[in-house]
Amino acid sequence: MHLKSTYIKDLIAKGENQQLDFKFEITDSKKIARTLSAFSNTDGGTLLIGVKDNGSISGINSSEEYHMLEAAAEMYCSPPISFQAKEWIVDGKPILEIKIAKRTGIPHKAPNHDGKMMIFIRVGDQNLLANRVLLKVWNKKEKNIQIRIEYKEAEKALLNYLNQHTQITLTEFCNIAMIPKFKAENILVDFIVLDIIKFNFTEKQTYYTLADE
Numbered sequence: 001m002h003l004k005s006t007y008i009k010d011l012i013a014k015g016e017n018q019q020l021d022f023k024f025e026i027t028d029s030k031k032i033a034r035t036l037s038a039f040s041n042t043d044g045g046t047l048l049i050g051v052k053d054n055g056s057i058s059g060i061n062s063s064e065e066y067h068m069l070e071a072a073a074e075m076y077c078s079p080p081i082s083f084q085a086k087e088w089i090v091d092g093k094p095i096l097e098i099k100i101a102k103r104t105g106i107p108h109k110a111p112n113h114d115g116k117m118m119i120f121i122r123v124g125d126q127n128l129l130a131n132r133v134l135l136k137v138w139n140k141k142e143k144n145i146q147i148r149i150e151y152k153e154a155e156k157a158l159l160n161y162l163n164q165h166t167q168i169t170l171t172e173f174c175n176i177a178m179i180p181k182f183k184a185e186n187i188l189v190d191f192i193v194l195d196i197i198k199f200n201f202t203e204k205q206t207y208y209t210l211a212d213e
Contacts, residue, residue: 047098069083
């Protein structure tokens, strides 16, 4: 049953963000799988199909787009992602609203541009690759692993640097502390789980800041 409401227009007025994405049409199931998995791996979200990036309403062309969405969720997301779909009529045009819940189990993977299955997250209005530090943070939080930090030279170097420079990358931490990458990652993970520092993701890099910054 088609439904008429200003609800969709109110959503569109918010603009694309961490929990809302617009799609003019679906032409590639693998590409849309990245959006579905990113939403599910982060905070959940809503996908509006038949809406252009600028918020103008174009409407969907056919039921084929729904079938491509199903293929994306079932064939190109691992594990498969369930979603809720509702069709609305806005200004005489059909719009598909797709709701994706936040994951409750293991992270979902989707194919990258080369077809390799990767874990994506939603940051602002972008789908970005999750890094190893984030994956380790998820693992420790979900398994409720107890953490005990010893403030040795590397830990002190990290906090001293952040007090003076505001932010740090993994590579910078390795260099200033003169420790291997795996050890730097593990220290960052523990500090993040304990809310001492936090992630900051961009398309080009990931950096870390003190949690109270």
